[in-house]
Amino acid sequence: MxxxxxxxxxxxxxxxxxxxxxxxxxxxxxxxxxxxxxxxxxxTPGFIRQALLDSVDEVSSYPRATGLPELRSAVGGWIDRRFGVSVDPDREIVPTLGSKEAIYSFAQIALGGKRLVAVPEPAYPVYERGALFAGGAIAEVPLREDHGWLPDLDAFDAWDEIALFWVCYPNNPTGAEAPLSFYEELAARAREHGFLICSDEAYSELWFDKPPASALQVEDRSNVVVFNTLSKRSSMTGYRSGFVCAPPEIADALRSFRPTVGTAPQEFVQRASVAAWSDDAxxxxxxxxxxxxxxxxxxxxxxxxxxxxxxxxxxxxxxxxxxxxxxxxxxxxxxxxxxxxxxxxxxxxxxxxxxxxxxxxxxxxxxxxxxxx
Ligand SMILES: Cc1ncc(COP(=O)(O)O)c(C=O)c1O
Incomplete structure (x- = not known):
């Protein structure tokens, strides 16, 4: 076989x-x-565990890929509080089963004409694997200490060929951060060359001095897709709860694709997630x-x-x-x-x-x- x-x-x-x-x-x-x-x-904080227990109903039905409206709006509220950015939760937020599956499967909807995906190296391996399983090809973008572990945008030369450019800050494995100016520069190139920035922000809440920037804060986020999760922020790895925040047409594509894969979080997990995103203490x-x-x-x-x-x-x-x-x-x-x-x-x-x-x-x-x- x-x-x-x-x-x-x-x-x-x-x-x-x-x-x-x-x-x-x-x-x-x-x-x-x-x-x-x-x-x-x-x-996992007690009030989050309790919210889950309180939400286990006698009858359990298939969760919808769009997620519960209250979860979308809790995520939108957090984005507003944390980054000062106002998004339309119903059009731009898609709840996900943790962020890994969403990162992995994103190339399935995003590789149309162009099939090249820029991935950092060293990196979390899922960006590359998702692209390869979707039939894409990889353009490696080296991260080096003498460049602050940021991609050297002037050294990269496949701008017209890429469909996606993956970044992850605060970074796994290096723990480095990216300033907003880096996202602005990348977003300008994304608009000019027609690709999407995929920003994995799984560690955005684990900081020591001052809260890191998000790609959502760029002035024009029409080419920006952000992935975030409760796994690290709220010690909820086992719950599997995250979200994608994307421009409406990309979020629509995800809502069309995801019911086929069946990757909507269980509703009791979604209700626990409402409690988690609504609390910062x-x-x-x-x-x-x-x-x-x-x-x-x-x-x-x-x-x-x-x-x-x-x-x-x-x-x-x-x-x-x-x-x-x-x-x-x-x-x-x-x-x-x-x-x-x-x-x-x-x-x-x-x-x-x-x-x-x-x-x-x-x-x-x-x-x-x-x-x-
Ligand atoms: C860089 C990075 N992104 C995403 C994830 C996925 O996290 P989760 O699927 O638990 O949301 C991890 C997990 O370790 C990670 O290190």
Whole structure:
């Protein structure tokens, strides 16, 4: 039987290798503290869990792809409070089952005439995979430390061929942020050359100094599509709840496409999401938790000679290890501390490692002691 050639060509998901290393270390009796994957294990706030419980009805029906009107308007209210941007919730917001599926499937509706998709490197692998499964081709856009981990727009030369240009700020894996001027410049090129900016803003709420900008804040957002999620903001990875904010004709296309795929969030999840998007106080607590973990682990890593090489936001520490990243990660694993080699995110990640600050505070303290030793 012949399966998808795209599937056959995909390299093994790098994190599967990290799992193998961890299993092998555990089998040798090493107790591991896992800073590898970015899956928060913080408690979902009680009022959000209660909103979900209160919404489980006796009868359960298929959720509609358009989402509940109250969810669309809660998202619109949050965008207004957070970014000072007024959107039309009914025409521009589409609730999604977390943001990953929406990021993955976006190329299915957006690759018409042009089939080239610009994706950053290093990056979250889903932009590339979604484009390839939709029959698209990839134009890699390198991110480099000496350019603030932002794409060098003057060095890119396929503007007329691309349908989509993916960006992700605050960035996974580097923790870098993008100023509004960067989005403005990219939006001007998008209008001139006729492509869409796809802005993955999954980490927009995990900041330390001042709230990061959004691509939604550009003056003319007719070529801007933003993906966001409650996963990190409200510690709700398991709920699967996010949204796409897009110009009305793109949102219409999503509403036509998505019922076929069946990717509308369950209504009880949507009702819990209304509670989450309507409250900002709990997000202060989430930020305080990550700030404390950062202040626990970072000094130990710096004392050990590692250099912070980004990470002004997100719960990631991206560090220059001054040598091969896999060798470093495997050596640290021998002491029970798991981090992700930068090479897992693309060749430009070589020489760096990423720590996801997801273990508990106590585990972060223990890891800091181990690193100091
Ligand atoms: C950069 C980035 N975008 C999107 C996601 C998807 O998050 P979710 O599907 O939970 O909304 C993640 C998850 O780790 C991520 O790191």
């Amino acid at each position: 012949q399966l998808s050639p795209v599937l056959a060509d995909l390299a093994q998901y790098p994190f599967a290798r990290l799992d193998d290393w961890k299993a092998e270390a555990s089998a040798r009796g090493i107790e591991v503290i896992d800073f590898g994957m970015g899956d928060p294990r913080e408690r 709990h997000v202060e607590d989430v930020r305080a938790i990550y700030r404390r973990k950062r202040e626990t682990l970072l000094p130990a890593l710096e004392a050990a000679g590692l250099r912070l090489a980004g990470s002004t936001a997100t719960f990631y520490l991206w560090l220059d290890v001054g040598g091969p990243s896999e060798v470093f990660a495997r050596r640290l694993l021998e002491h029970g501390v798991v981090c992700a080699p930068g090479s897992f995110f693309g060749p430009a990640g070589e020489g760096y490692v990423r720590f996801a600050l997801v273990p508990t505070q106590e585990q972060c303290e223990r890891a800091a002691e181990i690193i100091r030793e």
